[in-house]
Amino acid sequence: MQIQGKxxxxxxxxxxxxxxxxxxxxxxxxxxxxxxxxxxxxxxSFAEAARRIQVLEAEIELANSF
Known part of the structure; x- marks a missing residue:
């Protein structure tokens, strides 16, 4: 059985x-x-933007931890 719309x-x-x-x-x-x-x-691209967002969020979180 296959789900429609997926x-x-x-x-x-x-x-x-x-x-x-x-x-x-x-x-x-x-x-x-x-x-x-x-x-x-x-x-x-969607993927590159997602990667850069993830990296920047991690860098900001690290900087805020000091």
Missing amino acids: AKFDARVFLTEQMTRTQGLKLKRLSDEAYQPTQYDRHL
Whole structure:
């Protein structure tokens, strides 16, 4: 039995799909907060934006722990 409406995952689409507006706003805010404006680029893929957001959040958390 197959569930209808469930999209099949395609890694190529995931890696090339443009970041969402929400990701862009969050990445811009985090890059400003971390004093790393070069981390923001409006032409990033969804996956690269997610990776940069994760890295910046970890860096900010580390800096706030001191």
